Amino acid sequence: MNVVDEAEEAVRRYERMLPRERVDRLKRSGIEVLASQGRRDRELGLRVRYDVEICCLQAIRIKRRDTSGMGGTQESVLDREAASTLFKRIERLATKTLYTVGLDHGAVRLEATGKSGCSVISIDPRPWKGMTDLSAMYRAGWKQLQSELDEERHRNAAPIIGMDPEFLLVQMPESKIVPASRFLERTGIAGCDSVTIGGRRIYPVAELRPAPSSEPRELLAHLMRAFAVADRSISDHSLIWQAGGMPQRGLPLGGHVHFSGVTLNGELLRALDNYLALPLAVLQDPRGSGRRPRYGSLGDFRLKSYGGFEYRTLPSFLVSPLVAKGVVALAGLIVRGYHQLHQRPLAKAVIHTAFYEGNREVMQAHIPALLDDLMQMDGYERYERYAAPLISQLIQGKTWDESRDIRKLWNIRAGS
Amino acid sequence: MSLSHKHQCREIITKAICGKGRKFSTVTHTVTPPNGPTSILGAWIINHQYEAVSAGDGIEVIGTYDINIWYSYDKNSQTDVAKETVSYVEHVPLSYLDPKHRAATVEVSADATQEPSCVEATVSAGGSSVIIRVEREFAVELVAETKVCVKVCTDGCGDYEDKDYDFGSGDGDYDDLDPDLLDDEL
Numbered sequence: 001m002n003v004v005d006e007a008e009e010a011v012r013r014y015e016r017m018l019p020r021e022r023v024d025r026l027k028r029s030g031i032e033v034l035a036s037q038g039r040r041d042r043e044l045g046l047r048v049r050y051d052v053e054i055c056c057l058q059a060i061r062i063k064r065r066d067t068s069g070m071g072g073t074q075e076s077v078l079d080r081e082a083a084s085t086l087f088k089r090i091e092r093l094a095t096k097t098l099y100t101v102g103l104d105h106g107a108v109r110l111e112a113t114g115k116s117g118c119s120v121i122s123i124d125p126r127p128w129k130g131m132t133d134l135s136a137m138y139r140a141g142w143k144q145l146q147s148e149l150d151e152e153r154h155r156n157a158a159p160i161i162g163m164d165p166e167f168l169l170v171q172m173p174e175s176k177i178v179p180a181s182r183f184l185e186r187t188g189i190a191g192c193d194s195v196t197i198g199g200r201r202i203y204p205v206a207e208l209r210p211a212p213s214s215e216p217r218e219l220l221a222h223l224m225r226a227f228a229v230a231d232r233s234i235s236d237h238s239l240i241w242q243a244g245g246m247p248q249r250g251l252p253l254g255g256h257v258h259f260s261g262v263t264l265n266g267e268l269l270r271a272l273d274n275y276l277a278l279p280l281a282v283l284q285d286p287r288g289s290g291r292r293p294r295y296g297s298l299g300d301f302r303l304k305s306y307g308g309f310e311y312r313t314l315p316s317f318l319v320s321p322l323v324a325k326g327v328v329a330l331a332g333l334i335v336r337g338y339h340q341l342h343q344r345p346l347a348k349a350v351i352h353t354a355f356y357e358g359n360r361e362v363m364q365a366h367i368p369a370l371l372d373d374l375m376q377m378d379g380y381e382r383y384e385r386y387a388a389p390l391i392s393q394l395i396q397g398k399t400w401d402e403s404r405d406i407r408k409l410w411n412i413r414a415g416s
Numbered sequence: 417m418s419l420s421h422k423h424q425c426r427e428i429i430t431k432a433i434c435g436k437g438r439k440f441s442t443v444t445h446t447v448t449p450p451n452g453p454t455s456i457l458g459a460w461i462i463n464h465q466y467e468a469v470s471a472g473d474g475i476e477v478i479g480t481y482d483i484n485i486w487y488s489y490d491k492n493s494q495t496d497v498a499k500e501t502v503s504y505v506e507h508v509p510l511s512y513l514d515p516k517h518r519a520a521t522v523e524v525s526a527d528a529t530q531e532p533s534c535v536e537a538t539v540s541a542g543g544s545s546v547i548i549r550v551e552r553e554f555a556v557e558l559v560a561e562t563k564v565c566v567k568v569c570t571d572g573c574g575d576y577e578d579k580d581y582d583f584g585s586g587d588g589d590y591d592d593l594d595p596d597l598l599d600d601e602l
Contacts, residue, residue: 043547112535114549117442
């Protein structure tokens with residue numbers, strides 16, 4: 001199916017979805033929606049409004065209608081470069097909104113509100129209808145995506161995979177988080193990452209940034225090298241290292257996977273959500289499910305300056321080598337052959353709910369069929385060594401324990 | 417890092433950007449006009465002025481702006497513009513700070529990457545004042561003298577083709593890093 005047919009098919013699926021279900025999906029994903037009743041009930045006043053046109057998961061135009069009330073100056077078009085943070089923030093919310101209801105293209109009207117920054121007012125699933133300047137912009141976007149996808153299929157090169165998973169340093173037995181910045185620099189193969197609490201930026205999280213590779217084994221060797229660098233830098237060996245979704249309350253951890261040499265598109269994100277994030281959510285320690293929906297929502301991606309993109313939905317898979325190897329293998333498998341993967345259990349409201357609520361039993365029922373698809377894929381043998389142990393654990397319905405010290409599993413000897 | 421004998425490193429002292437930070441924030445102001453507002457007809461921010469000062473682990477942006485609210489009162493029979501000057505101090509943390517910078521030489525600057533703008537203006541629940549929500553964003557920089565390590569070409573700046581820079585990553589130290597040797601345990 002080509003890009004245009006997929007877009008029209010997605011609109012038909014959207015139109016079959018009940019309005020209530022659309023709103024529920026958005027709310028579960030952490031997106032605030034102002035239905036007409038809500039709009040009537042709130043205080044009188046003026047609010048900034050954004051009309052966002054999204055094509056291929058990116059904004060092609062953001063119109064802002066401001067509060068000045070001064071006639072002709074009320075409406076302006078945001079410039080991606082000039083208003084970079086504002087543009088990105090609005091673009092991200094609009095893209096996420098559409099993706100959550102199954103669309104990669106469409107228009108979203110947002111309005112500034114007190115609680116969360118912006119709420120969704122309405123969605124237009126087919127803003128390209130008719131022969132307008134806007135429809136020409138959409139057609140140009142689709143044409144470019146189609147040629148990139150065609151070229152990629154023709155080239156058939158292995159995508160390059162990278163990662164920046166996180167872990168925490170914890171003082172036991174009181175379970176006190178020790179900032180990683182005490183031992184690690186901001187940058188480097190083993191560095192630290194920031195969170196802002198009460199206006200102060202602190203660096204509590206350790207992050208490994210191994211060199212990328214198109215070979216799973218090589219990428220994992222790079223990861224072990226990053227672990228070794230971290231081990232040499234973290235001189236306090238009494239601290240334990242924890243990973244997973246949220247091993248310590250209030251500090252959610254991510255296992256971001258980076259891809260380059262593959263074109264970002266909605267079907268690839270949906271394949272990653274259904275065939276990687278969903279199985280991993282079944283395996284996840286139930287204690288980590290509080291990470292969502294603020295972090296780790298479905299289809300969460302960021303475009304990167306190197307030309308690729310980062311998939312941000314997964315928790316920190318450093319929780320064990322088995323999980324890390326499995327993630328690297330499945331990510332490689334999916335990104336190379338996602339057009340062979342057609343199941344979308346997360347499109348069903350019940351599975352979508354189970355994912356965000358961490359209801360393992362409901363999700364578990366769908367896992368065997370997904371795993372079957374993965375094992376039937378062309379080229380599975382290439383990834384089997386690292387994928388099979390993870391698949392075996394998934395079939396057994398096990399969960400990891402994110403309270404433990406990950407050093408032993410990674411053969412990191414304190415003081416080595 | 418190993419270097420061939422042809423290349424040397426030198427430490428030079430230079431003025432450089434030693435710290436950077438960026439902060440987006442949303443703040444709420446309450447403006448009480450002389451007449452109880454019926455509805456808001458317009459709300460905007462003008463005359464923004466600010467300066468940056470060094471403050472502990474970050475940079476403080478100190479500034480002022482005027483809020484203008486065009487509102488109606490007396491059951492929409494009259495209109496007026498309420499004006500209020502707001503002053504603020506925004507602490508912008510540095511996401512990067514060169515630890516080698518010379519503190520005595522520090523100069524700081526700030527740039528409003530997004531001018532303060534009013535995104536929401538509502539009549540308060542009691543009906544006597546107007547709640548204004550303002551978004552603003554600053555990028556800050558800290559410039560100071562610092563030491564920078566540079567590679568020096570001892571034989572001039574001629575042809576680089578035959579230079580054998582070796583950024584040895586010490587691969588030999590990691591020969592035992594084999595992911596296949598790790599236990600398969602969940």
